[in-house]
Amino acid sequence: MNPGISEVILAEPRGFCAGVDRAIEIVERAIAKFGAPIYVRHEIVHNTYVVNELKAKGAIFIEELSDVPPGATLVFSAHGVSKAVEQEARDRGFSIFDATCPLVTKVHVEVAKLAKEGYEFIMIGHKGHPEVEGTMGQLSSGIHLVEDVEDVAKVAPAQTDKLAVVTQTTLSVDDAADIAAAVRMRFPKVREPKQQDICYATQNRQDAVKIMSPQVDLVIVVGSPTSSNSNRLRELAQRLGTESYMVDSAAELQPAWFEGKTRIGITAGASAPEVLVRDVIDQVRAFGAVSVRKMDGIEETIKFPLPKGLKLDDIPPPGHIS
Known part of the structure; x- marks a missing residue:
């Protein structure tokens, strides 16, 4: 226990974005409608907890389309696929749902x-x-x-x-x-996108870390090692001069990180569920944290529509991983 920790500050926004919400819901609804197993090319999003939860519900994650049996239902991950992968999936006759982030x-x-x-x-x-x-x-x-x-x-x-x-x-x-x-x-004549390609969720989570980092002695980022946007949050806090670590779960927290630290900042990558953040908060409380305060921040209200074929009213809304 570290009696020096007085406060935990939660970044806002943090955690799931609209693209991740949509991708997980696509897999859950496909399982609800067509039954297990549903095959998913690559991890649907880069988070160990999410992938394991979906495996338990009947999702099978593969890299090679040759591992998918003929006639199966296949979901493309939120990261998108090449034209070659898309064509091969069509040629193999799979029933395809595309969870690529819009x-x-x-x-x-x-x-x-x-x-x-x-x-x-x-x-x-x-x-x-x-x-x-x-x-x-x-x-x-x-x-x-x-x-x-x-x-x-x-x-x-x-x-x-x-x-x-x-x-x-x-x-x-x-x-x-x-x-x-x-x-x-x-290349002075290069053409740039009308709107930047970096997504709103990545921007918002990085902006929140920029505000939070100077207020705390340590930043904990909840996210899996494969998650690009989670890694960038840890790097950003470190670059701003605040000691920072990324954890896949509360079990990875090291008591030594918190020695001599008074205020702890916590955020989560766009593919990390809030249940993991709550676990981390509970562990930091066990280390001695007295209070938890949520930062003021942008409220994200974006929601992306589901693909056709999964919107039917007779499919019960799946229980979200949260």
Whole structure:
């Protein structure tokens, strides 16, 4: 027990975003309507707890479509898929529900539209992330990945008259801005999105950490190691000079982190459920925290519609993972 901890401050907003809510509901409703098992390509969202809860309800997570039996129901994860994966799923005759976040789909649509006009693309993102693979896989060629400012100097497009930039939706807002500035400097005529590609939830959670970090001695981010937006929150707090750790669950909290700390900030990535945040709060209370205060912050009211075929009134609303 640490008698020095006087207060826990909760970031607002934190946790589930509209795209994650929608993706989980798609899997739950598919199980309710068609029965288990329902196959999901890649983790539906990058959170261990969510994936395990859905496995218990009858979801089977796969990477290769060859692991899905003929005639099965398949859900694409919130991160989106390449054209090749989409075509293979159709060719194999699966019943498909697309849980791609609509804000990722917006980027895919923009790439397809500009590609028809002869554009090449620079994509700002993390190599190997499923969202990046899905977006780059919208085209067979002409899309160049940059992960940092140094990469911008190495890009060799076939032409520079028609060049556009797109961004992974879950990046650090500040890092992406720095890289985009380097792209503009090297390619002054580059076309940028009308609205930034980084999603509202990523922006809002990072903005909340910027406000919270100077007020606390330690920031705990609830999120899984594979979650891009959760990692960015931890990095941001650290960059702002506040010691920060990311945990998948309360069991990972280390008492030593809290020694000499008076105020603790807690936030959660967009794929982390509130039940995990409550567990972390309970553990920090056990370490000696006296009070819990929620920051003032933006209230998110966005809700995305479900795909056709899952909206029927005769499907009971599934119990959310929360």
